[in-house]
Amino acid sequence: MSDTKPKTIELRILRYCPSKDAKPAFGSFDVPYTDDMSVLQGLQEIKATLDGSLAFRWSCRMAVCGSCGMMINGTPKLACNTFLRDLAPGPVAIEPLQNFPIERDLVVTVGDFVKKIESIYPYVMPKVPKTIEEGTYLQTPGQMEEYASFADCINCMLCYAACPQFGANPDFIGPGAMALLQRYSSDSRDGGQQKRLDQIRGEDGVWSCTAVGICSEVCPKLVDPANAVNQNKSKSALDFFLSGLRKESVS
Amino acid sequence: MSERRPYLRPQPRTWWAHPPYRAYTIRELCGVALAIYAAILLAGLICLARGPQAFESYRAFLASPLSLVIHLALLVTTLWHMVTWFRILPKTMPKLVWRGKLVPQALMTNAATLVAVICSVGLLATAVVVGAWL
Numbered sequence A: 001m002s003d004t005k006p007k008t009i010e011l012r013i014l015r016y017c018p019s020k021d022a023k024p025a026f027g028s029f030d031v032p033y034t035d036d037m038s039v040l041q042g043l044q045e046i047k048a049t050l051d052g053s054l055a056f057r058w059s060c061r062m063a064v065c066g067s068c069g070m071m072i073n074g075t076p077k078l079a080c081n082t083f084l085r086d087l088a089p090g091p092v093a094i095e096p097l098q099n100f101p102i103e104r105d106l107v108v109t110v111g112d113f114v115k116k117i118e119s120i121y122p123y124v125m126p127k128v129p130k131t132i133e134e135g136t137y138l139q140t141p142g143q144m145e146e147y148a149s150f151a152d153c154i155n156c157m158l159c160y161a162a163c164p165q166f167g168a169n170p171d172f173i174g175p176g177a178m179a180l181l182q183r184y185s186s187d188s189r190d191g192g193q194q195k196r197l198d199q200i201r202g203e204d205g206v207w208s209c210t211a212v213g214i215c216s217e218v219c220p221k222l223v224d225p226a227n228a229v230n231q232n233k234s235k236s237a238l239d240f241f242l243s244g245l246r247k248e249s250v251s
Numbered sequence B: 001m002s003e004r005r006p007y008l009r010p011q012p013r014t015w016w017a018h019p020p021y022r023a024y025t026i027r028e029l030c031g032v033a034l035a036i037y038a039a040i041l042l043a044g045l046i047c048l049a050r051g052p053q054a055f056e057s058y059r060a061f062l063a064s065p066l067s068l069v070i071h072l073a074l075l076v077t078t079l080w081h082m083v084t085w086f087r088i089l090p091k092t093m094p095k096l097v098w099r100g101k102l103v104p105q106a107l108m109t110n111a112a113t114l115v116a117v118i119c120s121v122g123l124l125a126t127a128v129v130v131g132a133w134l
Helices: A039-050 A111-119 A141-152 A158-162 A164-168 A174-185 A193-199 A214-218 A225-245 B022-050 B052-063 B065-092 B105-133
Strands: A007-015 A025-033 A069-072 A075-078 A092-095 A102-104
Touching (some): A007 A039, A025 A039, A069 A158, A075 A214, A141 A174, A158 A214, A174 A193, A193 A225, A225 B065, B022 B065, B052 B065
Antiparallel strands (some): A069 A075, A069 A092
């Protein structure tokens, strides 16, 4: 005879309502679950049946949009590809992403991150612009391999939540934006390398990184942002030594 | 009126002591062990410059049990530093593309570690041979 009693798991969620709470505090929910339910579905179950005021971000439910990043038992993960069955018997601690200001419950402020992404020219800047008549910019599969993993970033910010140096210096450009920078700077069609290097000098650029490497371990898309940051340390150092020889600095 | 009041949780002060950051902390502390070993060698050089008596007392220190324990501990930390350093080596390098395909990071780590082991063994063998010859 099969056990018809539904399984439940305790989710301990860090709650924060800016108009009521002085600081965040844990709230506990017993959620009925099945083996195919993700943490995100658990949160949706709470919002639908237990507490409609619970705030969290989500969209695609399949690790593509990067909206539902949160700390699950202390590790940054996407709620949609983390399953409750793997966390049983619980309790499961669910907190907003570490190192980011909390807006409400599991929702964090993303404005600074978006500004960092905008600052590194996140688009191909052709070396020599072509007209439509001249045709397209060509690339071999080998040339594409050089940046392909960096193009997989979904801006979920898990790498920022895992980075202790970003925690210590919120102005550090951080792993995610550097992965995007590397995606464009290592594109064979691109000519914007120098403009991007100018953006990542100093402590707030690549130099806050101490190669902790956990950013790459928590990345749900295997982007390897640690590789992007550390490649650009060598480039930034070389740029520093060569900067005195460049034409534009002689004046 | 906006009721926004973003709350920033401070980073735990002892983040470096807990997994997954502990391995990183140990790797970096191994660098301190290397600096200590360099200081021991430097002390030898200074003793050499100060004369035969000073160098003899330095050699007596090297032969003491305390010195052997220190050197054994330094050897272990140095080996660990080597292993972990080559583990992060592929993260610091440009991506290698060979015939249109990415070279796996594990292959880079293994190749570099192998070269380091061969060089170390070669150096040790040379030192033993030259030492016996002299």
